[in-house]
Amino acid sequence: MIEARPDLEVAPGRYVGTDRPCFIIAEIGQNHQGDVQIAKELIRVAKECGADCIKFQKSCLTEKFTRGALDRDYAGEHSWGATYGQHKERLEFDKSQYLELQQYAADQVGIPLTASAMDPVSLDFLDSIGVPFIKIGSGDADNEILLRRAALTGKPLIISTGMSDMDTVDRIYATVSKRHKKFAMLHCISAYPTPPQSANLRVIETYLRRFPDVQIGYSGHELGYAITLAAVALGAKVVERHITLDKRWKGSDHRCSLEPQEFSAMVKALRDVEAALGTPVKCVQPCELECRRKLGKSLVVAAQSIPGGRTIGQDDVNIKVSEPPGLPAARLRSIIGKAKTVRMLSYDEPIQESDISYDLNS
């Protein structure tokens, strides 16, 4: 059971909350290949697919990595340079490119743009260009310095919790909630792709119980989107998935990203799942009435005939599909030994309300 928790305004007028539609982030990440035109195409396509927001990853490389980390060899089929630093440099947009993309997203496409802040300089940069919320990726789930600083901006935060244990997640909650509660935490497994047996979606339920006053979501890296739909069924109110124009492209994330057709199908299926979750109250739905009229069972006369004025006994009644329908089968216990016939009823006749009376003294 998911209790009410305060709504989180993640973009002007767009709230994440228990009774709100799930907020879907299309993570472009580095899938733009370092090309602004591809990035724009991805922004346009993400909007067409029904995403609520698009996201990049912003790093200041010398702030995020040590010299040694930048200089390490990074040969491989998904590498854009001989060293990790060269590879990352190629995939990083600068300030003017961000501003161009931000303007494009706002004016030409109409979708909010944000990015994960992967170091303090990038955090300040994103804050300065007025992104609607700041994403903190799993790589910084245990980075108390960045989390504290992100919380101090006062901006809404969406924080992923891949590569973390519960102590780390508790620390994220403690660090940020000391400043404010305008944040969501996303269950995430940082494996590309994530094997289904490692997705551990029940963690979402754990988070919902353990953190009753913040929003909970899911950032998925599995192949396809069935597991993401299950996350929504378990209560995720923010969903993040990578989007790509072609899964076969060079780059570490393309393979476990969703191509436009698949992303669209996920959004549609996700909206169906949300609608289908409905309410916990069991009741007959208006759309079932047609079937109930055709195949719902009625109380009918089992005996050859029942004279008027007799208290209806167990052997007098059967339950069948009847035309016209009679009293619903569920009324059985309310008439046996309690109701009297007001006229003679014959075999197979549906018993109607007007055919019986109750002796109030019996």
Ligand SMILES: CC(=O)N[C@H](C=O)[C@@H](O)[C@H](O)[C@H](O)COP(=O)(O)O
């Ligand atoms: C943990 C984290 O940051 N994960 C990100 C978000 O999911 C990923 O997009 C990485 O940036 C990407 O997989 C890195 O690939 P490479 O190392 O080839 O640039």
Ligand SMILES: C=C(OP(=O)(O)O)C(=O)O
């Ligand atoms: C690493 C990121 O995300 P996640 O941890 O949710 O995959 C990110 O947003 O940059």
